[in-house]
Amino acid sequence: xxxxxxxxxxxxxxxxxxxxxxxxxxxxxxxxxxxxxxxxxxxxxxxxxxxxxxxxxxxxxxxxxxxxxxxxxxxxxxxxxxxxxxxxxxxxxxxxxxxxxxxxxxxxxxxxxxxxxxxxxxxxxxxxxxxxxxxxxxxxxxxxxxxxxxxxxxxxxxxxxxxxxxxxxxxxxxxxxxxxxxxxxxxxxxxxxxxxxxxxxxxxxxxxxxxxxxxxxxxxxxxxxxxxxxxxxxxxxxxxxxxxxxxxxxxxxxxxxxxxxxxxxxxxxxxxxxxxxxxxxxxxxxxx
Numbered sequence: 650x651x652x653x654x655x656x657x658x659x660x661x662x663x664x665x666x667x668x669x670x671x672x673x674x675x676x677x678x679x680x681x682x683x684x685x686x687x688x689x690x691x692x693x694x695x696x697x698x699x700x701x702x703x704x705x706x707x708x709x710x711x712x713x714x715x716x717x718x719x720x721x722x723x724x725x726x727x728x729x730x731x732x733x734x735x736x737x738x739x740x741x742x743x744x745x746x747x748x749x750x751x752x753x754x755x756x757x758x759x760x761x762x763x764x765x766x767x768x769x770x771x772x773x774x775x776x777x778x779x780x781x782x783x784x785x786x787x788x789x790x791x792x793x794x795x796x797x798x799x800x801x802x803x804x805x806x807x808x809x810x811x812x813x814x815x816x817x818x819x820x821x822x823x824x825x826x827x828x829x830x831x832x833x834x835x836x837x838x839x840x841x842x843x844x845x846x847x848x849x850x851x852x853x854x855x856x857x858x859x860x861x862x863x864x865x866x867x868x869x870x871x872x873x874x875x876x877x878x879x880x881x882x883x884x885x886x887x888x889x890x891x892x893x894x895x896x897x898x899x900x901x902x903x904x905x906x907x908x909x910x911x912x913x914x915x916x917x918x919x920x921x922x923x924x925x926x927x928x929x930x931x932x933x934x935x936x937x
Contacts, residue, residue: 666714682750686713711846743768777864873901881910
C-alpha cells in the first residue's frame with residue numbers, strides 16, 4: 650500500500666493534521682484512540698480508498714501532527730475540531746463516522762452535537778460506553794504520571810523493551826506491551842507536546858476509578874440501523890461487555906465480534922473490518 654500523504658489544515662485557533670483520499674459518496678471519517686494517530690489505522694484508509702470510497706483520517710487535538718488548540722481536550726472540543734476540518738475540506742453533508750477507543754467517544758459526541766451530519770456510525774472498541782478501562786489508562790490519569798511516563802519512554806528503556814519483544818517473539822511469545830505498535834506509541838510520547846496532549850486527553854475522560862464520561866445516554870437519538878459496533882473478544886483495555894450493552898440499547902444495530910482480536914481489531918483482522926465497513930457505509934444501503 651502507498652504511504653499516506655499527511656496535510657495540515659490551518660483552522661481558527663488550531664492546526665489539524667489529516668489525510669484525505671478522494672473517491673465517491675459520503676466520506677468515511679476515521680478517528681483514532683488516545684495516545685495514537687492516523688497511523689493506528691494501519692492500511693485501512695488505503696483499503697477503503699481502493700474500493701473507490703472517500704476517506705478522511707484525522708489526528709485529534711494534541712495527537713500526531715495536530716496542535717493542542719486552546720488546551721481543551723474534552724470530547725466536545727474534539728468533535729467541534731473535526732466538524733471545522735470537514736467544513737474546511739468541503740464535506741458539509743452527512744458522513745460515515747468511524748471511531749476507535751477515544752475516537753468512539755468523540756464520534757458519539759459528534760453525533761450528539763451535529764445529528765444532521767451523521768449518515769452512519771461505526772464504534773470500534775469504543776470508549777464512553779461503561780466505567781471499566783485498562784489499568785494503564787487509570788494510572789496515566791494520576792497526578793505525577795508524567796514523571797513515570799518520561800522515564801518509561803526514555804531511549805534506553807524503549808530500546809530494551811523493543812529487543813525483549815523481538816526475543817520473545819522468536820519463541821512465539823508476544824506480550825501486548827511489547828508489540829511494535831506499543832513501542833511506537835512510547836516513542837511518540839517522548840515528544841513533550843504529544844505527552845502533554847496524551848495526559849490531558851486521558852485526564853479529561855478517565856480517572857483512577859475508570860472512565861469519567863458516559864455516552865450511553867447520548868445514543869438515544871441515533872438510528873440503530875445505522876450503527877455498527879466492532880469489538881475484539883480479547884480486548885484488554887475496554888471489555889467487550891461494553892459493546893454488548895450498547896448493542897442491547899440499540900435494537901437493530903449490528904455487532905461484529907472479531908475472534909482473537911485485542912483492542913485494535915482493525916489491525917488484527919483488517920480484511921474483516923474493511924469488509925464490514927464497506928457494507929455498513931454503502932450509501933445505497935444507508936439511504937433505505
